[in-house]
Structures are given as C-alpha cells and as structure tokens.
Amino acid sequence: MLQITLHDVADLRLSDVAMPEAPPPGWVQVRVRRVGICGTDLHAYAGRQPFFRYPRVLGHELAVTVHALGAGVQTVAVGDDVAVRPYLECGSCRACCTGRTNCCERLTVLGVHIDGGMRAFLNLPATHLHHAHGVALDGLALVEMLSIGFHAVRRANPRADDTVVVVGLGPIGLGVCLAARARGLAVIAVDPSPHRRAFASDQRLVAQAIDPGTDVVAAVRAACGGSLPDVVLDATGHPAAMEASFGLPINSGTLVFVGLVQGDLRFADPEFHRREVTLLASRNATAIDFDAVIAALPSIDIGAWVTHRTTPATLATEMPLWRDPAFGVIKGMLDMDASTVC
Template identity: 35%
Template sequence: MRAIQISEPKQLKRIEIDEPSAPGVGQALVRTHRMGVCGTDISCYLGKFPFFDFPRIPGHELGVEVIAVGEGVTNVKAGDRCSVEPYMDCGECYACRRGALNCCQRLKVIGVMMDGGLCDSFLLRADKLHRSAQLSYEQLALVETLAIGCHANDRGAPGSGKFGAADHALIIGMGPIGLATLEFARLTDATISVMDMNEARLDFVRQHYGIENTVLFKGDGSEIDRMQQVTGGDLYQVITDATGNKHSMSAALTYLAPTGRLVYVGITTDELSFKHPTMHRPEATLLASRNAMPTDFSRIIGLIEDGTINTDPWVTHRTGFDAVLDDFDAFTRPESGVIKAIIEVT
C-alpha cells in the first residue's frame, strides 16, 4: 500500500507499507481522500517541531471515507465522509479525568507522534471521526485547522468587555492558524485587528474578511503607532499570537492593554524572553492554547454546513499524491503565496 514518509529533515520518501488489518473493537478503517498541509507539517518537514520523531508518515488534517467499522462502533458506518480528530488521548490521566482531553499527559497526535494519514488507508479509533453528509472531503480536511483556531479564540474569549465596550482583539500571524482564529473572533463582538509582515496576507484578509484594521509589521515602531491609531491609544485586551516565532511571541506582551490576555497558539522550541514589568505592569494574563476539543469539530462542521464559515478562499494550492515529493518543498516558502495546500490522496 502507498504511503509518503518524512524520513529526515527536508526529505520525503514514497514507501510501501502493509495493508491494515480488519478494524477491531471500537475501531474504524478509513480511506484518506484529502490531507491539508499546515504549519505543523511544515515544521516537521524542516525538523523544527518539538514532538516529532523521524521517520514518520505525516497527515493529521484529513477528509476520509469509512471503509469498515469494528464491534461496538455506532457513531459512523461504512460509506460515511468524516473529518478526523487526530488527538489520541488516554482517557485516564489527570487531564483526561478533568475533561481536558487536548492536554492528555500521554497524548499521541497522528501524523506527528504516530503515523498519520498520508497513505491509502489506516485504522483509528472510531470515536475520533466526525461525519458530515454535506461537506466535501476537502472541507472536512480543513476542520482540524479551524478547530485549533476555535479553541484558541475560546481561550482568549474576546467580546464585549466588563464595562460594555467591545474588546479590541489582535491576531498576530495570518497563516492558517491565525486565519482559523480570525474565523471565530469575527463571530464575537470584538473589534478585530490583524498583524503580519507579509503585505499579501494582509491584502487577503482585507479582501476575503473585510478586516480594515490591518497592521504591517516592519520592526521599526510603526506597528505600535498603527495599533494606537486603531485602538484610540488603548492597545489590545486580547492578543492571539499564531506565529510560532520567538521574537513575535516575546514582543506580544508590549501590545497588551491593562488587564489584557495574551494567548500563545503557535509553538516554538526557542526560549521566550521579556522583562517582568512588561507582564506585571498591565496585570497581564498569559495563556497557552493546545490542540482542540471534540465539541469544536461538530461545531465547525455545522458552521461550514450552514454557510457561516466559507472555506473556499482558504485553499490556494493543490497537489496529487504522485506529485507531493516534487511540490511539497515549495509549500515551506512564503514567496509561493501558499495559504493552505491540499493533497489529493485518492
């Protein structure tokens, strides 16, 4: 059976693997139709992601078809189209007992800590499948990225403040995770700003989301002037940093309004540094956002189905299974203009 493996940094390899066995109790056998390429896949490919070991078959943003189900499976059946929730929690640790399945202490994410879906078919827990009779496989492959943004937005909880005025919310980094966060921030009462160093991405947000409060990061202080102009000098009550860049993540505290909340959703292996008064002076709240919750997947599927979320602008690049080895490296380069790439597996 066909599969593609990241064998070492910047090295993809087509391999043959054994056909999966029949599904066991609580399992489903699924066929991969579409795989989304996200920042995690790029970081894994470049050898920069902290939880990734080589060699590994990637693929955690997936639109799949159920081929067969094992004993006891009632939530899906053969023929169903599904999105995959790729977080394999243990259900027993402290975090799981408290309902924080996204923070499971033994968590294994498919495509990152265990082999994923860039293959013809594979087995997984059936409870991690979220079906839709309406969505395409491509739309289903985008649900996981959106779930990351959904959870990050919930962590920051922008909206109307305690005193009735709408929060000013800033999202830093307009890659897929920043855009996913934006999808949910725009459903709140918050006044939204976005920042990126790539003017083309800011143009994308203006065109497709109607966000006029854009901030071009140049590193010369002009971004602070723009932020103060947008917020009337108050700066931001909620900031989500989706860059995974240590310099951006360290500087983000300086954009907070008093009593503001900063959410880190991007991941870096580098140390972050800031002088303590930068956090102490505004009595800032520092938050992390990890993965997503099972309920996020069903919510997102419903929002795409009813047209609240339009995924059409997201996909800027497509490639087939046989072309991945030639095309993938370009997805790592900002000048390619990629927002979201989709691999057509079957």
C-alpha cells in the same frame, strides 16, 4: 494499498503495503481522501522539526470516508465523510479527566508521534471522527488547522464588546480570525506580509489588517482608536513578535500564545504586573472546537483557502516548494483520490 512514507529528511517514498486489519471494537476503518499539508509536515520534511523520528507516515489534517466499522460503533456509518481529530489522548491523566484532552500528559498526534494519514486506509477510534454536516472533503481537511484558532479564542473567552487583536496571519492566525468572527467580534490583525493582510481582508475575516511597522504597540494603539486591545492572540511562533506582544494588552487584558517557539521568552515583569495581564497558552484543540469549526465552515470560501493542490505522485516534488513564501501558500492539499500509483 498506497502508503507515502517520509523515510528520512527530504526522502518521501511511495510504497504498496498491506491493508490494515479489521478495526477492533469501537474503532473504524477509513479511506483517506484529502490530507492538508502544514508547517509541521514541511519542517519534518526539511529536518527542522525538533524530536521528530524517521521513518514516519505524515498526515494529521484528514478528510476521510468511513469504510468499515468495528463492533459496537453506532456514531458513524459506512460511506460517511468525516473529519479526524488526530490527537490521541490517554483518557486518564488529570488534563484528560478535566476535559482538557488537548494537553494530555501522554498525547500522541497522528502523523507526528505515530504514523498518520498519508495512506489509503487506516483504523481510527470512532470517538475521534466528526460528522461533515454537508461540508465537502477539502473543507473537512481544513478542520484540524482551523480548530486550533477556535480553541485559542475559547481559551481567551472574550466578552461581546472586547477589542480583539490577532498577531500573525499564517494559516493558524487566519483560523483565530475566523473563530473571533464566528463570535461576532471585529478583529484587528497584525502581519508584515501584504499578501496575508490582503487575504484576511478579502475573505472578510478581519475589520482591519495592519502592518506592525517598527513599533507594533503604536500601530495597534492607532488602529484601536488610541486605546490598547482587551484580548491579544499571538499566532506568530516568532520569539521577537511574541515578546513584543506582552506590550499589547490593555490593563486587565488577556494575552494568548497560540504559536509556540522552541526556546525562552523574556518580558518586563513590572509592566506585566502593572497591567495584571492574563497570560494563556493554547495547544491543539478539543472535540468541542472541531464541531465549532464544522459549524462555521459554510461561511468561508474553502476554494480560496486551498491555494495549492498535489497528488501522491507529485507530492515529493511540490511539497518542498511550499516552504517558500513566494508561493503564497495558505493551504496545500494532497488529494489521495488522485492516486494512480497503487
């Protein structure tokens, strides 16, 4: 069967490998149909993903079809299209035992820490598959990416009348906007890119999308009618933007860091204390978030989100280009059905 391996930096290779063995009890063998390509994959390809080990089979945003069942599996049937939750938790640490499997102490992520879905078939625990409920394959491959935004909004737990600001309109930030909209909240989004602001507005994900300009606090205050927002979700992963976001929540407000940065952040503690801001990190997502995304997917134009497509044969030439903002990629999609190689 076909497998696509990132052997080293900028070295993607297609190969013909043996089929996986029959799935063990509680596991399922799936055929991979779509693989969403995200920043993690592009960083790994470019050699900019910290602690990444090569060789690795990439692919953690997966739409798959159930191919064979291990003993005892009753939650899915052969032929079902499903989304994959690629976070394999230990099930026994404190985080896992309190339902916070997304931040398991020993978390392994498919396609990042262990080999992922850029191969024709693989075995997965049945517990990590989510029913499509009519959502098409391209949509199922968006679920993991969008679930991160849904988890972040669930962490923030906004009240119905809260003012919500989302900073950063990359794919993760757009997912945050969708999650807030799914709760009936009107989002004000902040991003310097006219292209991204236009996408968020055109897709009706936000009530307003504003340019931060030179003073993001002033820009947000103006957009919020002279007050500051109750909830701020920062999906920039950019240190200067994240530090500036400390100035955005109103007294008693909440700041959620969805994006992360490899390094330290600084903030003015007197101001943080004066406002008694609640600061939250949000990492990955849980099964609840995946199901919430699938329920919300019929409300979005999936075709508009999938701006770029590729096949196993063209992946190595096209994927590196997607790092260039000029390509305007919202989501690049690898279509494994288009394989003619093996």
